[in-house]
Amino acid sequence: MERKIRVLIAKPGLDGHDRGAKVIARALRDAGFEVIYTGIRQTPEQIANAALQEGVDVVGLSCLSGAHNQLFPRVVELLREKGAGDVLVIGGGIIPYDDIPRLKEAGIEEVFQPGTPIEEIVNYIRKRMEERRKEG
Amino acid sequence: MDRGNPPVKGRGLASRILQGDIKAASRLMRDIDDEVEGTVEELKLLYPRTGNAYVIGITGPPGVGKSTLVDRMIELLRKEGKTVGVVAVDPTSPFSGGAILGDRIRMQRHSTDDGVFIRSLATRGQLGGLSRSTHDVVKVLDAMGKDVIIIETVGVGQDEVEIARAADTSIVVLVPGLGDEIQAIKAGILEIGDIFVINKCEQEGADRLENELRLMLEMGSKRPDGWVPPIYRTEAIKGEGIKELLEGVWRHRETLLEGEGHKRHLRERARAELLEIIQAEVMRRLLEGLGEELERMVEEVASRRKDPYTLAEEVLERFLCQGTKSKG
Structure with a gap:
């Protein structure tokens, strides 16, 4: 049996707009992934612990409040601390282009802007998971 | 089987978990x-360290507030100093x-509490695999030393009923105004419920639901241990009625532990589990042995060249008589 791809979709920060996150969750489910959605207003600690307990391959962070520069890197940091640094962390939401290099440097491996076709996200995750499995 | 990662035996997960x-x-x-x-090798190593947790099953139709109820139960259990899976x-x-x-x-909100471990599982629709993997995940939590383990399932299918049956105490959750709520629970769930909960009890129709439920429970056959399933009213969103519910769970545990009831329960569970593992393993090995041949057989039946009964007999004779080659 093939390993399923398990994804945690999480919304750090204080904004309560999770329409986008939910649309992504649906799309990933329709792509055959198992998606754990943890709801709005999550602290990085809650997100990292949930990722750890759920044994996910991917954490998708969505933030519209503008606090991504603090919150996204913190999630990566905590995952590494907890021995789950192998989890692929990606982000989305309202992220200014100028912030992306810094986020990538902090370990957020890809940032998807509004308007990204969902297929692109699905294909990206699939491709990365295949690569990882080949690496072992 | 993960084709990407060649299996490594004895990865030492069990000892790390302990x-x-x-x-x-x-x-x-x-x-x-x-x-x-x-x-399985890891589970064998964990098995001796299991059997200490108290397992509570929670089941009921979608939208009745099972998760919220579980959240409140975790809250209370933690206050009592118990760890929860x-x-x-x-x-x-x-x-x-x-x-x-x-x-x-x-x-x-319990995510950052070290005394709580929450795991979501998808049913994946495998042949009898759902309850097996759930039970094995429960074993891991048990070996981790969790005092209480709660299994939450949507009570609509047979598999879910089977999972709940494996719990020490099974709670069936309903809400007023589901319409044919009693209809929905007729098929089996009434018998497996050790405790019934009417959640969202502030809603209209709670009295009627309780009356109907009581009537149906009274009509049901008496339980050998004399336990009469109580009905609790909760408003999980406000945390109301949870304390009483947990007291009910512990009362049920006492009844279970007294006399022969517990032994019988353990035996039934052991039998179900053993048969389930045998069944899954036989199926796995059969399918592995058949390989591509299965599709040819399917084709023969689909085109009505052969009947499925004869083919099934042939397969079983071939594999059961020669003994399935052990592997894995």
Whole structure:
């Protein structure tokens, strides 16, 4: 049996707009992934612990409040601390282009802007998971 | 089987889990769910350290507030100083094979509590695999030393009923105004419920539901241990009625532990589990042995050249008589 791809979709920060996150969750489910959605207003600690307990391959962070520069890197940091640094962390939401290099440097491996076709996200995750499995 | 990663035997997950390694526990649960080879070896090592947790099953139709109820129960159990494991099972989409597992939303505040471990599982629709992987995940939580383990399932299918049956105490949750709520629970759930909960009890129709429920429970056959399933009213969102509910659970535990009831329960559970493992393993080995041949047989039956009964007999004779080659 093939390993399923398990994804945690999480919304750090204080904004309560999770329409986008939910649309992504649906799309990933329709792509055959198992998606754990943890709801709005999550602290990085809650997100990292949930990722750890759920044994996910991917954490998708969505933030519209503008606090991504603090919150996204913190999630990566905590995952590494907890021995789950192998989890692929990606982000989305309202992220200014100028912030992306810094986020990538902090370990957020890809940032998807509004308007990204969902297929692109699905294909990206699939491709990365295949690569990882080949690496072992 | 993970084709990408060649299986490594004795990865030492079990010993790491027993030392309290969360990451190892999470990893083993993943292997259980993905049916990775060699997982059984780890479970064998954990088995002697299981059997200490008290397992509570919670089931009921979608939207009755099971997750919120679980959240409140965790809260109270933690206040009593007990550690808690949760397995929340949600259905896999039959169309895409994917799933959205959202039970965790209601319990996320416990995420940062080291005494709580929550795991979401998708049903994945395998042959009898759902309850098996759930039971194995429960074993991991048990070996991790969790005092109480709660299994939450949507009570609509036979598999879910089977899971609940494996619990020490099964709670069936209903809400007023579901319409044919009693109809929905007629098929089997009434018998497996040790405790019934009317959640959202502030809503209209709670009295009627309770009356109907009581009537149906009275009509049912008497339980051998004399336990009469109580009905509790809760308003989980406000945390009301939870204390009484948990007291009910502990009362049920006492009844269970007294006399012959417990032994019988353990025996029934052991039998069900053993048969389930045998069944799954026989099926796995048969399918492995058949390989491509299965499709040819399917074609023969589909085109009506052969009947399925004869083919099934042939397959069983071939594999059961020569003994299935042990592997894995």
